[in-house]
Amino acid sequence: MKVVIKKDALELHSRSIPARMGHSQDTMNWRNSISKMLDNSEDRTFEVCTSHLFDSSFNVVNPHSEYAIQIPDYMVEAVIDDARIGKSKCGYCGKVAETSQGHCEKGCKVEYFKPLLKD
Known part of the structure; x- marks a missing residue:
């Protein structure tokens, strides 16, 4: 699985976070890592x-x-x-787990088991 990051990803991120968080050390480290990855990639x-899948974000190999x-x-152009x-x-x-299973393998209630992608 791969993702193509949008050209304006860092700008989109800047607009999406509150100003008070924009200069935190964690945010700056994250932005520096993304910037370095994008600078060294020809096709983004x-x-x-x-190993960990999410419905609204991706763990990208750095x-x-x-x-x-x-x-x-919102920073991803294509999957x-x-x-x-x-x-x-x-x-x-x-x-x-596979959606066809209908419930969590650990025995959690069915209402907690939701598709990662919505139609």
Whole structure:
């Protein structure tokens, strides 16, 4: 699974966070990591770590670090070979499984088990 990051991703991110958070050390480190990744990529396409799937963000493999970087979906232009198709995630325990299962493998209630992608 891969994602293509939008050209204006950093600008979109700046507009989406409150001003008081924009200069925190965590935010600055995150922006520096994304900026470095984008500067060193010709096509803005990055591998996604699929061990943890989300409905509104992606853990992107950072080629400059051992840690993945979480990218919100509004910064993503395209998803290639989406691993979330046909999968659901338990809103109670976070377990991801095939949607056809109908419930969480850990025995959580069915109402917590929601598709990762909406039609």
